[in-house]
Amino acid sequence: xxNIDQPTEMTATEGAIVQINCTYQTSGFNGLFWYQQxxxxxxxxxxxxxxxxxxxxxxFSSFLSRSKGYSYLLLKELxxxxxxxxxxxxxxxxxxxxxxxxxGTELSVKP
Amino acid sequence: ETGVTQxxxxxxxxxxNKKSLKCEQHLxxxxxxxxxxxxxxxxxxxxxxxxxxxxxxxxxPSRFSPECPNSSHLFLxxxxxxxxxxxLYLCASSQxxxxxxxxxxxxxxxxxxxxxxL
Numbered sequence: 001x002x003n004i005d006q007p008t009e010m011t012a013t014e015g016a017i018v019q020i021n022c023t024y025q026t027s028g029f030n031g032l033f034w035y036q037q038x039x040x041x042x043x044x045x046x047x048x049x050x051x052x053x054x055x056x057x058x059x060f061s062s063f064l065s066r067s068k069g070y071s072y073l074l075l076k077e078l079x080x081x082x083x084x085x086x087x088x089x090x091x092x093x094x095x096x097x098x099x100x101x102x103x104g105t106e107l108s109v110k111p
Numbered sequence: 112e113t114g115v116t117q118x119x120x121x122x123x124x125x126x127x128n129k130k131s132l133k134c135e136q137h138l139x140x141x142x143x144x145x146x147x148x149x150x151x152x153x154x155x156x157x158x159x160x161x162x163x164x165x166x167x168x169x170x171x172p173s174r175f176s177p178e179c180p181n182s183s184h185l186f187l188x189x190x191x192x193x194x195x196x197x198x199l200y201l202c203a204s205s206q207x208x209x210x211x212x213x214x215x216x217x218x219x220x221x222x223x224x225x226x227x228x229l
Binding site for chain 2: 004008033035040041042043044045048087089098099100101102103104
């Protein structure tokens with residue numbers, strides 16, 4: 001089976017940097033996704049990692065270590081609008097390519 | 112706007128009612144999904160339709176019945192639900208691609224239907 005763990009809640013200050021961790025266990029790995037979900041809205045795609053290393057996209061970066069079953073999402077120059085839930089999802093071959101989601105990390109950005 | 116539209120946005124129903132959730136995607140994708148999102152719980156995959164054929168049912172109770180008449184439309188028919196079925200129901204779509212095995216591209220989600228069962 002698959003298991004995905006991420007912190008339930010985090011708080012950070014506007015302008016700061018925050019790192020949201022995600023650890024996973026899967027018997028067949030084929031990619032890790034990060035989604036952002038504002039309250040009452042649809043989850044939206046942020047990043048995709050399938051190889052080890054860092055993927056950078058503007059203020060957001062995502063890192064993957066397949067050997068450690070570990071990923072993080074790094075948010076720089078935090079803005080109030082970054083307050084949202086951040087969902088880590090893993091795609092495994094044994095799930096027929098379906099995404100399995102973690103419970104999400106609720107990030108609150110304070111002034 | 113993600114290109115995936117869900118109606119209604121909110122639904123309140125009694126346990127003896129029959130209702131349907133509707134999803135429509137305008138992205139030309141060939142796979143559609145229903146997910147359930149309960150408070151403080153992970154998104155739970157309920158059903159997948161790929162190329163209009165249902166390929167997975169994660170032991171979802173029979174009181175939930177999906178229907179996919181074509182690649183752009185997806186329904187979730189609800190019948191005699193329980194209060195614990197109250198949740199946000201999200202529809203998503205993706206382009207189903209093959210590459211040395213089977214996998215799906217990234218999901219595009221609708222805004223969801225917030226369902227309350229009384």
